[in-house]
Amino acid sequence: MAACVKNTETITPSNSNPDWSTESHSNDADPNYTVVFPQDKVNTLEISMTTADWTALKADMAAKGKGTFGSGGTTQGGGGAVGGGNVGGGAAPSFGEDADYIPVTMKFNGKEWRKVGFRPKGNSTLNATWRAGIYKFPFRLKMDEFEDKYPEINDQRFYGFKELSMGAGVKDNSLIRDKVTADIFRMAGIPAAQTAFYKVYIDFGEGKKYCGVYTMIEIIDDSMIKSQFGSKSGNIYKPESTFQTFNQANFEKKNNEDAADWSDVQASIKALNDPIRTSNPAQWRSNLDAVFNTDHFIKWLAVNSTLVNWDTYGGMAHNHYLYNDPTKKLTWIPWDNNEALTSQARVQLSLAGVANNWPLINYIANDPVYYAKYKAYVKDFNDNVFTTSKMNEIFDKATTLITPYVNGTEKEVAPYSNLTNTANFTAALPILKQHVVSRNQAVSAFLK
Secondary structure, eight states, X not given: OOOEEEOSSOEEETTOOTTOOHHHHXXXXXXXXXXXXXXXXXXXXXXXXXXXXXXXXXXXXXXXXXXXXXXSOOOOOSSOOSSOOOTTOOSOOOOOSOOOOEEEEEEEXXXXXXXXXXXXXXXXXXXXXXXXXXXXXXXXXXXXXXXXXXXXXXXXXXXXXSEEEEEOOTTOTTSXXXXXXXXXXXXXXXXXXXXXXXXXXXXXXXXXXXXXXXXXXXXXXXXXXXXXXXXXXXXXXEEOOOSSSOOGGGEEEXXXXXXXXXXXXXXXXXXXXXXXXXXXXXXXXHHHHTTBOHHHHHHHHHHHHHHTBOSSTTTSSOSEXXXXXXXXXXXXXXXXXXXXSOSOOSXXXXXXXXXXXXXXXXXXXXXXXXXXXXXXXXXXXXXXXXXXXXXXXHHHHHHHHHHHHHHSSSBOOTTSOSOSOHHHHHHHHHHXXXXXXXHHHXXXXXXX
16 A cells, blocks of 8 residues: 655645645545535536546446446436335335446546546436436445555545535436435434535546536435434444344445444344234333334434425335434434425325334334324424425525526536426426425324
């Protein structure tokens, strides 16, 4: 591994990048949320790959069953969920193995990051864009993916961040759902990834192309956990489970990988599905609360059901993380919110009709104590957070920020946009605002 020479301002690996500094590139710097996730402006990111690497990426995607780029299929705008589905659904649809990373050059604020790992990411959103031949597809960045091959980028970071996710606004004509839903969760007291808007330019080997407005999304890792929980020692999981039974393969560890210990998840699933639930519900609740942050999950469920989040637990066994907080037990963290704030709900606000294969919801709905708490959280969220005035302010701010780069001085155009036309973008804001009004009315009817 190449040696690093430190001084008070920079860390410059040998034969490496003159832009490398402690603050911008080094693992010695704390994550800089102000720079990476600004809330009052749209950052600009430029990415360049070689023609050979783009060709290799397309071949890899095809080889892994993800289809040939531009082979057929369309994106679906309007902000609605795709494919419908019912409450009795199961695991997430498989879209095959993740593509391999390719090395790209990344530029931001006059600085350059070299050999950054880049790969397309997602399931239905990626499928829709990739097969349609749309270059604005969701992707993931990993700053040190190629450090073994290129030691000069050892522990490379982007202002303290190791990995970042880039949402392309697929199926969302407003282009703000990923951003504002995470903000709303945090307003309600639910830890969620930080987000920010970016203008993205990508050179696929034949010149730089404007790929429109993306949402940069913080990865749920040690940095996010430390910033919002104050501790990062517990296990972080990305589950693909209905929580009926424990299967180790369905609880991917995102940290502490060398410790073969899933006892926290096992204990929670055991307590949740204990037959004592019907014979001694008070003891069942006590046992579950001792290992699982049930109160927090109920709050998340109330928020999620009120605002309507289509693509998550209750319909699909994915799009959440778990963190075993040392003081708060196993805690739910929402993820991937691009299909939130839509009219198509898989879980009714009343939780009626939830199938037995979603025990975390079904058992809460059927327990009078937990259900009363759920109703109280619905009321609190609806009355104090999800109001028309607060939501209109958030929606207006986000839309105003990105409009110049969607339908203004810079425009999103095919095949570098998921918008059918920019008129759909303009029409999306009133639809979001009306959604809040409709949900407020639904809550009033539910709580009568």
